Amino acid sequence: MKKIKYPISWSKDNFSIKIFCSIPNIATGILVKASETFFIVDPGDGILRDLNKELKPSQILKVSDIFITHGHHDHVGGVWSLLTYLRVMNKTTPLTIHFPKGCIEILHIHNAFKKVYGEGLPYKIKLNEIDKGKSFTTNKVKVTAFPVIHKEYLFDRKTTRQVPSLGFKFTFEKKNICYGGDTAYCLELVKQAKGADLAIIEAGHDEDTPDGIHMTLNEAKSIGETAKEYFLVHVPE
Numbered sequence: 001m002k003k004i005k006y007p008i009s010w011s012k013d014n015f016s017i018k019i020f021c022s023i024p025n026i027a028t029g030i031l032v033k034a035s036e037t038f039f040i041v042d043p044g045d046g047i048l049r050d051l052n053k054e055l056k057p058s059q060i061l062k063v064s065d066i067f068i069t070h071g072h073h074d075h076v077g078g079v080w081s082l083l084t085y086l087r088v089m090n091k092t093t094p095l096t097i098h099f100p101k102g103c104i105e106i107l108h109i110h111n112a113f114k115k116v117y118g119e120g121l122p123y124k125i126k127l128n129e130i131d132k133g134k135s136f137t138t139n140k141v142k143v144t145a146f147p148v149i150h151k152e153y154l155f156d157r158k159t160t161r162q163v164p165s166l167g168f169k170f171t172f173e174k175k176n177i178c179y180g181g182d183t184a185y186c187l188e189l190v191k192q193a194k195g196a197d198l199a200i201i202e203a204g205h206d207e208d209t210p211d212g213i214h215m216t217l218n219e220a221k222s223i224g225e226t227a228k229e230y231f232l233v234h235v236p237e
């Protein structure tokens with residue numbers, strides 16, 4: 001597949017998404033805007049550089065929610081700098097971090113951040129640890145978090161283990177965007193992506209045989225094509 005040129009954007013009325021970057025092992029970074037609401041999804045390294053190009057500092061301070069699909073470094077590498085930026089710039093409104101239950105990377109980043117800056121932090125951080133799947137509304141956007149299948153290699157480079165992983169579907173004014181995060185082919189994503197106004201599907205496995213960690217191009221396309229529009233992301237470069 002030919003190299004994807006980032007950023008990729010999509011918008012319908014007051015609802016939009018911009019994918020600054022989604023390169024396996026390097027970084028992800030996604031901004032969702034629903035009218036005056038700003039969400040950040042999977043802030044990998046470089047998220048502040050990208051937000052700084054896109055938004056005014058006063059808008060970055062309005063970010064109300066961060067969504068984490070899983071704890072791999074290319075999805076959480078920018079969390080520390082984002083939290084610190086919001087402190088330095090004196091954010092006063094609360095911030096909620098939504099993440100899969102058992103994602104120790106986020107728990108440890110949050111603990112360390114509280115230890116270092118806890119006293120006198122100008123904004124409140126709420127953690128929403130999500131077990132399996134659920135739907136909720138935050139800042140006028142309906143969010144459906146759903147479990148996906150994503151694994152990582154252990155030290156022997158052969159054995160794999162499942163990592164706590166979610167996909168998210170965002171619905172605002174009857175339009176919806178489905179983002180699967182990192183996942184192997186899974187029925188939950190098939191269900192959520194079907195009929196979505198936009199599906200963002202990873203195609204991180206560059207061979208034809210499925211590997212239980214990422215999707216092949218054909219698997220990703222077969223899911224994307226059931227949505228009204230779709231982007232393939234997380235393709236190895």
Ligand SMILES: [Zn+2]
Nearest residue numbers: 070072150182
């Ligand atoms: Zn991953």
